[in-house]
Amino acid sequence: MTEGTQFYYNLSTGAVEEGPQSQVTDLMGPYATREEAQRALQTAASRNEKWDEDDEAWESFGAEGEEKR
Numbered sequence: 001m002t003e004g005t006q007f008y009y010n011l012s013t014g015a016v017e018e019g020p021q022s023q024v025t026d027l028m029g030p031y032a033t034r035e036e037a038q039r040a041l042q043t044a045a046s047r048n049e050k051w052d053e054d055d056e057a058w059e060s061f062g063a064e065g066e067e068k069r
Contacts, residue, residue, distance in 0.1 A: 006030035009040035 008017045008029035016037040020027060028044065031037040 006032070007034050007037035009037045 005018060006020075006029065008020055008022075008027040008031070009015075010017055010022050010026050011028060012022070012026045016034050017027070018034075020030075028040040029037055031040065036043075
């Protein structure tokens, strides 16, 4: 990320902050743009869904072959 203004999504208030203004435990970020920070929860949900799919694929890898033995 380049130097400059960074934006954070505040989990407690739902507001976007320019620079860290609240406790770090309340923040998601940093993000390069205000728009990215506004989509923080959507981005996190999409990543979690992808990770869950990846975990399921990993856990079931080879399961088909084991059943045939």
